[in-house]
Amino acid sequence: MSGPNYGPLLHNNSRLSLMNMNSGKYPVTGAGLGLRRDFINEVVEQPPEQVDFWEVAPENWIGMGGKYGRMFRQMTEKHDFVCHGLSLSIGSPDPLDEDFLKRLKLFLKEHNIRCYTEHLSYCSDGGHLYDLMPIPFTEEAVRYVADRIRRVQEILEQRIAMENVSYYAAPGQEMEEIDFFNAVIEEADCDLHLDVNNIYVNSINHGYDPHEFLNRMPGERIVYCHVAGHYVEAEDLRVDTHGADVIDPVWQLLEAAYEKFGIFPTLLERDFNIPPMNELLTEVDTIAQLQRKWEEKAHVSSATA
Numbered sequence: 001m002s003g004p005n006y007g008p009l010l011h012n013n014s015r016l017s018l019m020n021m022n023s024g025k026y027p028v029t030g031a032g033l034g035l036r037r038d039f040i041n042e043v044v045e046q047p048p049e050q051v052d053f054w055e056v057a058p059e060n061w062i063g064m065g066g067k068y069g070r071m072f073r074q075m076t077e078k079h080d081f082v083c084h085g086l087s088l089s090i091g092s093p094d095p096l097d098e099d100f101l102k103r104l105k106l107f108l109k110e111h112n113i114r115c116y117t118e119h120l121s122y123c124s125d126g127g128h129l130y131d132l133m134p135i136p137f138t139e140e141a142v143r144y145v146a147d148r149i150r151r152v153q154e155i156l157e158q159r160i161a162m163e164n165v166s167y168y169a170a171p172g173q174e175m176e177e178i179d180f181f182n183a184v185i186e187e188a189d190c191d192l193h194l195d196v197n198n199i200y201v202n203s204i205n206h207g208y209d210p211h212e213f214l215n216r217m218p219g220e221r222i223v224y225c226h227v228a229g230h231y232v233e234a235e236d237l238r239v240d241t242h243g244a245d246v247i248d249p250v251w252q253l254l255e256a257a258y259e260k261f262g263i264f265p266t267l268l269e270r271d272f273n274i275p276p277m278n279e280l281l282t283e284v285d286t287i288a289q290l291q292r293k294w295e296e297k298a299h300v301s302s303a304t305a
């Protein structure tokens, strides 16, 4: 299978480092921001220099013509892009939408998109469900989902990455979430799209230690990471809304990930209550600051080793 040039390098067990980040190990580098129609006008005119890469949901842009289509083209011609899908529905009992995958393949090529990632969940079951549903944490589901991921990689002729999702119920659970997640990634032989906010939200809602969960992830497979804010419904219930500022424990989890796995590209997700661009950019700046901080620490420790 042909794939992007970063793919095969992800499977050695060497510790990741910023040097790797700059040497083609990752599809993009630095700090990124989700591109929204709400502000595409503004960033086409004046692209913020601290945004190293942009992310879009392909479903929102495939086939887009007119003014927005032209602005999107201008952006993809000048900047690095990744795609984070919404509708693949990898855990669904429904057949894979291969027509969509063929359109997606053309779209990724046409806009030189650096990678495609999806949620390890599903959003359809004989019709559209209005949220991302958890896949039962069972051995049978591991095999089912891994087969489907391999089929997607075959059709797209490239590796894809699956994201650890937030979930609010675990029907038919036979294994721990982390064991399920790792088994799928291993059996599908796909990459990992880390979301530190999702780990944090799940750790509150399901009562586990987010750092232990992170430590057990296969860091050598990470292609990039999401950081986001969430909504506090109650002390023991957080909702993954992407509609608020990132909170300190989530920044700390990101730092722990940089410390353990090295620096990887990281993107701010903000889908609701979108503040003015200069406020969004302060959080993108925080990502870059943390990357510099852990880059320097890695240099110091390798110089003194």
Ligand SMILES: [Fe+2]
Pocket (backbone or CB within 6 Å): 163, 195, 226, 269
């Ligand atoms: Fe995410």
